[in-house]
Amino acid sequence: MQGFDFDVIERSLGYLFRDGMTFTITLTLIAMTGGIVFGTLLAMMRLSSFKPLSWLAAAYVDLMRSIPLVLVIFWFFFLVPYIGAWVIGSNQPISVGAFYSAAITFTMFEAAYYCEIMRAGIQSIARGQVWSGYALGLNYWQTMGHIVLPQAFRNMVPILLTQTIILFQDTSLVYVISATDFLGAASKVANRDYRLVEMYSFVAVIYFIISYTLSLVVKRLQTRIAVIR
Amino acid sequence: MHYSWYWKVLLETEPGGTGSYLHYLVVGLGWTLATALAAWVIALAIGAFVGTVRTTSMQWAVRIGNFYVEIFRNIPLIVQMFLWFFVVPELLPTALGDWIKQMPPPWGSYIPAVLCLGIFTSVRVAEQVRAGINSLPRGQRMAGTALGLTQAQTYRYVILPQAFRIVLPPLTSESMNIIKNSSVALTIGLLELTGRARAMQEFSFRVFEAFTAATVIYLLTNLVVVILMRALEQRVRVPGLIAGGAPQAGH
Numbered sequence: 082m083q084g085f086d087f088d089v090i091e092r093s094l095g096y097l098f099r100d101g102m103t104f105t106i107t108l109t110l111i112a113m114t115g116g117i118v119f120g121t122l123l124a125m126m127r128l129s130s131f132k133p134l135s136w137l138a139a140a141y142v143d144l145m146r147s148i149p150l151v152l153v154i155f156w157f158f159f160l161v162p163y164i165g166a167w168v169i170g171s172n173q174p175i176s177v178g179a180f181y182s183a184a185i186t187f188t189m190f191e192a193a194y195y196c197e198i199m200r201a202g203i204q205s206i207a208r209g210q211v212w213s214g215y216a217l218g219l220n221y222w223q224t225m226g227h228i229v230l231p232q233a234f235r236n237m238v239p240i241l242l243t244q245t246i247i248l249f250q251d252t253s254l255v256y257v258i259s260a261t262d263f264l265g266a267a268s269k270v271a272n273r274d275y276r277l278v279e280m281y282s283f284v285a286v287i288y289f290i291i292s293y294t295l296s297l298v299v300k301r302l303q304t305r306i307a308v309i310r
Numbered sequence: 311m312h313y314s315w316y317w318k319v320l321l322e323t324e325p326g327g328t329g330s331y332l333h334y335l336v337v338g339l340g341w342t343l344a345t346a347l348a349a350w351v352i353a354l355a356i357g358a359f360v361g362t363v364r365t366t367s368m369q370w371a372v373r374i375g376n377f378y379v380e381i382f383r384n385i386p387l388i389v390q391m392f393l394w395f396f397v398v399p400e401l402l403p404t405a406l407g408d409w410i411k412q413m414p415p416p417w418g419s420y421i422p423a424v425l426c427l428g429i430f431t432s433v434r435v436a437e438q439v440r441a442g443i444n445s446l447p448r449g450q451r452m453a454g455t456a457l458g459l460t461q462a463q464t465y466r467y468v469i470l471p472q473a474f475r476i477v478l479p480p481l482t483s484e485s486m487n488i489i490k491n492s493s494v495a496l497t498i499g500l501l502e503l504t505g506r507a508r509a510m511q512e513f514s515f516r517v518f519e520a521f522t523a524a525t526v527i528y529l530l531t532n533l534v535v536v537i538l539m540r541a542l543e544q545r546v547r548v549p550g551l552i553a554g555g556a557p558q559a560g561h
Binding site for chain 2: 147148149150152155156159163194244250251253254256257264277278281284285289292296
């Protein structure tokens with residue numbers, strides 16, 4: 082391995098993790114939370130008996146699932162400043178910054194995928210559960226909130242988490258809007274010191290360790306949930 | 311806040327002088343499809359093989375298969391692109407590495423992109439094939455053994471002909487994924503559809519016209535893929551066998 086300089090990794094560890102990985106993990110957590118909440122609402126809309134609401138949700142989900150994430154990132158990167166200006170009544174597109182732009186993009190994009198998971202989860206609950214809720218005098222929101230969603234969510238936890246691991250990996254695509262996530266930070270060091278081989282290999286190893294560990298955790302959780310049911 | 315649309319930009323000549331912007335984008339679609347199709351061939355070949363091997367009774371082969379799947383499933387696609395584009399040529403013998411690095415565009419980015427996307431997708435195909443084989447009733451395998459077939463013969467004549475027909479529906483969504491995922495190749499300089507929409511936005515400053523056009527082209531492409539795959543599914547469907555529609559995480 083002569084000609085390689087692995088010291089560059091040690092020298093930049095602080096920058097890589099304090100700046101880069103913090104960005105990546107914060108973005109993942111925000112998009113996961115926002116995506117699951119918005120995705121669950123979308124799933125409820127899709128299953129609504131009021132057709133226009135159901136069509137609207139279906140159109141949104143299908144659109145998001147039909148175009149590449151990279152294109153969605155570009156869309157929102159340019160669109161959010163305009164929407165922001167419209168909201169506050171400004172004449173100029175407002176500046177949003179890569180982090181907020183990415184947070185909105187991933188929340189909106191992942192919601193479409195979480196929606197499909199939650200829809201399957203809600204549909205897996207026996208109809209009798211809903212009827213018994215209504216028979217007890219609960220309204221729609223109470224039935225959903227106290228009876229259907231807790232069970233649906235529990236059944237779907239492993240798939241929701243697997244989707245989150247994919248989300249964690251996908252956040253690296255913010256590279257295309259030059260954000261400083263883990264990959265972005267590594268790429269900046271790599272190009273500054275001309276150490277691309279060392280930095281990109283290191284990035285791959287770190288992503289592998291984190292994703293693989295998380296996938297083992299999900300696998301264990303899956304068997305535990307399966308045993309209890 | 312008001313955005314004034316200017317759709318005629320699509321008919322204006324792009325700075326490279328090869329034709330209109332619309333033509334420029336359609337050529338981009340050509341590269342998207344060329345990347346996706348070539349990668350799809352690799353993904354199907356390796357995926358079918360690895361997926362099958364992981365269901366056999368050869369423990370060492372199962373372990374190698376599992377290792378392969380875990381490696382390529384747990385590294386983000388863009389990082390894998392960078393590995394193929396920046397790292398692999400440096401690790402090869404100098405002469406070969408230099409030859410790869412000096413390939414004229416777009417081949418210098420097309421070939422790494424196809425290899426990367428093919429292997430990335432092969433892992434997902436392998437998972438589908440394995441699930442398809444495991445979804446067959448155990449009696450099929452036992453019947454093969456009872457007839458005196460070897461394991462290889464059981465696979466060749468009993469298991470695989472059924473399994474490949476079962477995995478076709480999930481492979482429809484994978485073939486759409488591979489088209490979408492080919493957009494990541496723009497990060498190593500391949501001017502496919504998304505890359506060209508981005509370039510058009512930079513040349514013409516018509517942000518939303520460029521991205522709307524690309525979005526519409528992707529939607530139409532998806533529609534065609536869905537129709538083609540539906541027709542194929544109808545032809546090869548195993549009567550009486552319904553493939554499981556369990557929800558799956560993915561992109």
